[in-house]
Amino acid sequence: MNIGLTGGIASGKSTVSQYLVKRGAVLIDADVISREMMMPGHPVLAAVVHTYGPSILNPDGTLNRKKLGGIIFSNPQERKVLEAITHPAIREEMQRRMAKFEADDPQRLVVADIPLLYESKLEDLYDEIMVVYVPRQIQLNRLMLRDNLNQQEAEDRLNAQMDIEVKREMADILIDNSLGIDETERQIDIFWRDKGLL
Numbered sequence: 001m002n003i004g005l006t007g008g009i010a011s012g013k014s015t016v017s018q019y020l021v022k023r024g025a026v027l028i029d030a031d032v033i034s035r036e037m038m039m040p041g042h043p044v045l046a047a048v049v050h051t052y053g054p055s056i057l058n059p060d061g062t063l064n065r066k067k068l069g070g071i072i073f074s075n076p077q078e079r080k081v082l083e084a085i086t087h088p089a090i091r092e093e094m095q096r097r098m099a100k101f102e103a104d105d106p107q108r109l110v111v112a113d114i115p116l117l118y119e120s121k122l123e124d125l126y127d128e129i130m131v132v133y134v135p136r137q138i139q140l141n142r143l144m145l146r147d148n149l150n151q152q153e154a155e156d157r158l159n160a161q162m163d164i165e166v167k168r169e170m171a172d173i174l175i176d177n178s179l180g181i182d183e184t185e186r187q188i189d190i191f192w193r194d195k196g197l198l
């Protein structure tokens with residue numbers, strides 16, 4: 001079986017996916033694939049440079065992520081332009097890897113970690129959708145702390161995504177990550193047992 005794993009920025013998707021992997025799942029991570037496509041030499045990065053100009057690169061030719069983030073998270077139009085370049089390529093690679101994993105080992109749970117799963121309307125690609133939820137205030141605090149962002153930068157990032165309360169309503173499987181990691185792991189253990197996973 002497979003699940004799509006989503007939630008809001010800094011709600012705890014990576015924390016949950018790491019634990020699922022520890023339990024035996026295999027993971028496909030949209031953020032990791034997105035970073036691979038932004039490596040020097042990749043055609044997706046070339047298309048981004050074509051659109052935003054060479055000033056979007058660091059002197060060593062790598063992507064200046066802080067700069068591009070500053071552009072797209074403060075301007076929805078710019079974000080759409082970037083997504084039109086990156087999303088089709090990310091989606092295709094995710095699907096390719098999932099098909100391969102499912103063919104190689106049909107018994108194993110495949111987890112696709114996709115921050116923008118609902119925003120991109122990808123629900124139908126997965127058997128079930130797991131949402132990692134925390135209330136907005138906790139999300140904001142954890143994001144500022146982890147990425148060293150000020151309040152405005154963190155709010156821009158949250159506002160670029162669907163409201164986490166809406167995602168919570170849409171979930172097939174809800175993991176509440178507002179308390180300690182132990183409590184989160186306990187909920188995942190229940191999911192694992194209910195699905196009869198080995």
Ligand SMILES: CC(C)(COP(=O)(O)OP(=O)(O)OC[C@H]1O[C@@H](n2cnc3c(N)ncnc32)[C@H](O)[C@@H]1O)[C@@H](O)C(=O)NCCC(=O)NCCS
Nearest residue numbers: 008009030031034065068069079083086090115116160161
């Ligand atoms: C703009 C970039 C360079 C900023 O890099 P940065 O290192 O600051 O962030 P990182 O890549 O680690 O992403 C962190 C989180 O931001 C959120 N996020 C990223 N892109 C978007 C977007 N277009 N819209 C809304 N949220 C986004 C996601 O929750 C993601 O998990 C980078 O996010 C990027 O290349 N984005 C475009 C690709 C994309 O849409 N990725 C989202 C997952 S498919």
Ligand SMILES: Nc1ncnc2c1ncn2[C@@H]1O[C@H](COP(=O)(O)OP(=O)(O)OP(=O)(O)O)[C@@H](O)[C@H]1O
Nearest residue numbers: 008009010011012013014015142146177179180181
């Ligand atoms: N239950 C928890 N209690 C306290 N801190 C937590 C908990 N779960 C996660 N965190 C912390 O919150 C931050 C965000 O978690 P994580 O990186 O797993 O989120 P994410 O949803 O994968 O983020 P992104 O959308 O940016 O990829 C991290 O610094 C993590 O260590």
